[in-house]
Amino acid sequence: MRAITILFIVLVSFISASYCKDLIVGTSFNARLLWQEKAEYNSIPLKKRVKEVFFSDPGQQIIKGIIARDLDHTDASATVTAGGVGLSYANIRLKSERGSGLNYQIEIYV
Secondary structure (H helix, E strand, C coil): CHHHHHHHHHHHHHHHHHCCCCEEEECCCCCCEEEEEEEEECCCCCCCCEEEEEEECCCCCCCCEEEEEECCCCCCEEEEEEECCCCCEEEEEEECCCCCCEEEEEEEEC
16 A cells, blocks of 8 residues: 555656646755846747847856746746856747747746
């Protein structure tokens, strides 16, 4: 019975992680928020909206974590295309679902 319970909990956690459209890379635990930006694009019917967000720290501090939250809970996606955790710069590509806009909150921790 205990094994079934553990298997159920693991299965539910995998399902919930696969439906999450937020980007979480690295960690924000015990780190300082260095940069925050809200990225918004309005929707265009039958078109996907794409936005590139660039960040570069002039102080050359090393990034510990990147979080990009989809505030509208749509099927949009966020990916790190260059840099990221362990470097001092990051390029983040945001892509909406067809016919929808973008509404992301991006946070970078050092």
